[in-house]
Amino acid sequence: MLDNNDTIAAISTPPGEGGISVIRISGANAFAVADHVFLGRTKLCEAPSHTAHFGKIVDEQGGLVDEVVVVTFRAPGSYTCEDVVEISCHGGYLVTQRVLERSLSAGARLAEPGEFTKRAFLNGRLDLSQAEAVADLIQSQSDAAYRSSVRQLSGELSRKIKGVRDELLNLASLLELELDFSEEDVEFANRKALQTRLEDAIMTVDELLASYSVGRVYREGVRVTIAGKPNAGKSSLLNAILGDNRAIVSEIPGTTRDTISERVSIKGVLFRLTDTAGLRETVDKIEREGVERAKKEAKEADILLLVMDLSEHDYNGTEPLYSELEDVCAREGVKLVRVWNKVDLYRTEAPRVPQNGYIFYVSALHGDGIDSLKNGLFNLVLGENLNESSVVVTNARHRDALSRARKSLGYALETLESGKSGEFVALDLRSGLNALGEITGEITTEDILNNIFSRFCIGK
Template identity: 45%
Template sequence: MFQLDPIAALATAPGIGAIAIIRVSGEGAVDITDRLFNGKDLTQQASHTAHFGTLRNTDGSIIDEVLVTVFRAPKSFTKEDVVEISCHGSEFIIQQILRRLSGEGVRLARPGEFTQRAFLNGQFDLVQAEAVADLIASDSDASHRAALSQLRGGFSKQLKALRQQLIDFVALVELELDFGEEDVEFAHRDQLRQLMLAIRRVLHPLLDSFSTGNAIKNGVPTVIVGKPNAGKSTLLNALLNEEKAIVSDIPGTTRDVIEDELFIDGIRFRLIDTAGLRQATDQIEAIGIERTQQKMRDAAMVVYLFDGKNIEPAELQTAIAEVRTSGKPYLLVGNKMDVLTDEKKQDLETIAAEPIIWISAATHTHLEELKAALSARVRTDAAVQTGSAVVTNARHYEHLIGTDNALARAINGLDASVTPDWLAMDLRVALQHLGELTGEITTDDLLDSIFSKFCIGK
């Protein structure tokens, strides 16, 4: 366990508030705070106890009345001695306390340094450490659950156990290299194959979950497309319950992409209103249509909105074929149901041969049904439904891909009866990726890059 130089930072959000908490961690944290504190002798107090008193300036004047909580190593977040000072949330008071701590040899913490120390001291692995930042940044029920799952160990503990088994096999394979001329085999090839297959069975659901996990973390990009005057801007305004987009009977009013966010059943959707799909009448509209097509390529989901009153069945059939070519999950949404005859509605449903969600964007009819369909489409992912581990981090995904590719090469090598040195090379690559994923193999640059994205005080 490390007991590094003492650091301090404001652990609560900056700004004026009723209470602020200043966190101090590292060697001498309790002794240093005690020198500023007028109350009980903190050096004699047990871990996880809180004490009321005052903090004073060097001249004895009172800075503030405070509540000091003592956490003794290793039973703290950082596994070091930690003190948390609860004071009034005045910027002046906070700065006064930090200056006093600085005068006693405490330096200001870097972004994420408390969590970095927790990782270095073995409190959790790197995946769990990154989940701390994701948990703080979570803004929906789904992103909260995904971050909490990773914070509790998620998939990393299982991968660490499998990695250790793979290390044992690699050691045996490399031992064979020392007996190359004697043609011995210490690593049983069938057992090695079964282990690699078992690891890949763990990896594949995680890899498959990334598109959903990334959408959960960053919001599900959902693009609304359709012909001009289908009611896309009206629908966006109705879903957001505000006049976000300009609505007009003139075709081609929307020339640029308009985005906003909507939370449905704890999932954040990034709704994107786009220019109508048609033959452009001018250069500016052409740019807007090109942006629409790009947004369709980038989206996680497509809402194809059509004017149920004015569209012909053959036209709808062509539109559906175009949407299908995007390869994206999509919903067919028929607008203006309030002015649509039952006969026309039935004709369109027959030609579509798939469910249509009928709405009236202008009167807000059946918008709840549309929201439920959007939520259901995301929640069809098994990981989201069951609360299983979901990969939300691009760094994790890259290392999982690297591991899977290396294991695939190793399995192909077994089939081709490659020599132990070639087999060992692919296994080492797999171990490298797994080690960098969980933090068992790290570099200072990697840690600096990860923890620099954290807020100061965490």
Template identity: 45%
Template sequence: MVNNMKMDDTIAAIATTLGESAISMIRVSGDKAIENISEIFEGKVDLRNVKTHTAHFGRIADENGNTLDDVVCIVYRKPRSFTGEDVIEICCHGGIHVTKRVFERIIETGIRPAQPGEFTKRAFINGKIDLTQAEAIADLIKAESDRAYITSVRQLEGKLSKDINKIREKMIDIIGLLELELDFVEEDIQLIDKRKVNDMIFETLREVESILKTYKFGKLWKEGLKVAIVGKPNAGKSSLLNTLLQEERAIVTEIPGTTRDFIEEKIIVDGIIFRLIDTAGIRETNDPIESEGVRRTWKIASESDIVLFVHDCTVPVSDEEIGFLKKLDELNTKAEIIFLNNKIDLENSHDETFKTGYESIGLSATKRIGIDELIGKMKQFAVTGDIGEGSSVIITSERHYSALLKAKDGLIKSLESVKHGESNEFIVVNLKYALDALGEIVGKVTTEEMLNNIFSKFCIGK
């Protein structure tokens, strides 16, 4: 676990994916990195004497002097490294066995295996990056779309940190003036007009709220929208999934109840991730396995952003389906429900969507009729809002969002204190609460539990 880290240890990890490849890279960081690797590296130079940011060819030898592999060692001397410590990156051949053997030899020198996120945590502790930049590294690695990638790069460049720190500086100035005035309370000297204080706090509140608004888009770009495909058995749900994916992912038969569990896949449309979930058909059944599938369908629908209700339009819309739609409305009040009149290519199809009260799309999942219109509706729902791609700062982290909400609460309470003519002590208490909340975002205010939670989500080697 991350909370067992000893930050004065020298650590190592395989930083590349373990598998067959041209090159693998093993990262080593700590006070003994250069000294210990020098003991097992044989080349034309002694690594202890080389300059920083230099690469050196040689071999890693076992305890008997036998070659384990030819390698290139890249040396970074502190503080000019990612972690701020002495770092060596050892590039060896990319086979699974050879990489493991080189790594094991490194551990034999007394270097311990790194834990998830430990290199990045050291970079944060040593002041090389702040907390938002550390989190951006993990987001960048996990980015699944162009928009998620761009958002992560912006955060890694420090754009969010810059905006948060500017807001904090304004708040520190306000707090400083109010606390200074407290020193002259007996002389009844007013150093700053309370109307100006009110205006300064209000302006700060507006800036916090502006960043808060971006969370909807940040979360969307990072995680995507959850799209449940639901309906009665044999309505064409699995055919729709296959058509959207443009591959045969789900089994399609004329036998009702073929899909008994859910299938989840994703598509990316114009940088928006849609996580499609094909669910078991909804119906009353005595089959315990199918009943469990139906239960899961309702759970998935209740948690989704978009629900695609697929109806077989070769048969009338049933009272049972109307009941299903009403239940969906009750279970998930925030979801966009789109009624799909499927199989319109068949001769006996007919449109009874007027019975549902929902906006509908006529389509044929097998013939791709109406698919473009459906995707357009999904995109339209995804981008509805007043913050768009042009925003320079987009928050994607629930942690950042929660901290900003705390800051907003503190600022609102401080405005109320000003409005009610309360003393500076009350105003300052609420402002400091907001200041600390913003400090949590960039790492000015931290706890060990917070750091452990953040860095435990990283991959080993980063």
């Protein structure tokens, strides 16, 4: 088991070369450890909090390791709420390593991944969902992911959860109070009013659960697979959406042999586009492999872009390959978008193909219709669900806890409606409360914590 009281140290900046690197030391002996290796005008243990000190890091023989600036933070006014010293040295791999080694030989222990943030949580500076937001913030790869983690870090989700918990706690206490007076057969709580309040709480939990589909999109992005027959213009479409000549395009069918994946941001949301080999039954072994891969890619997508060549007039929709893909989509819950390509070949208006679902007409070669396709993709995943002010659940652990809470609250409501004794209702309310408490960390286990903080990098 980890000792949460010793003094830890780690490099908090990424490895490699840069202007500076920061070594962070936290714990009761942070100042003593730093004083052991640092020579400056003042002793750090005598320095006030939040001050910067120029000086040297020296080795055992007093030789120069590096010239540095040290910043002091005294408990509880630091990231971890403990005494913290941050040493900014020159940003090179070796020099940073040496400064860290000196701190370790002076009595600090190398920090585990996320251990600084874990201490911030254990010492009450952040709740658990905020601590998780720190990792999300660091790892966010799109504007949407970044914005939602900043909001979670500021405690928006926590406040919402706390609101529901307070309400449920209230209800549970009322019901439990009745038990103390059970001899007298009193009802402190009006059953009808209780029911309404419980229903409100359930509605909030349901809203949070529903927001997860948006949350996942924020975090992981949207997976889009581009499929279609050889030469339909799939690679051209990928290039047009990216605004870049990423994939090789040629008039020879079967140009794309392997899948190509690229990322693009549409209105701040990350889309992962995968171009695949043209789908057709072939004898060529390599191409056959590509076809299989394309089908597999389609299965794993959120959206399938089925590209069809308008000039080939093969739009009666009875093609076995197309129906195969439609089946895959229907079975796996993948949204199917039909893209009719090469509209530029029609000098007058291109033929409109009567079909259900999402349909776009584009020219991948000239760019017509690409913007509206991009907008369409965005609206397809986020359009109706996007409300800037609503709290979004982005984390699978939170969703799991919310579903368990939802179940318990559902039972509580049923029990209440059936007119059973308040103690049974209170029991279900309590388990709902516990599940919600796991999100913010009021209820937690060492396992949950290890799981969460092992996702962090060392030094955070």
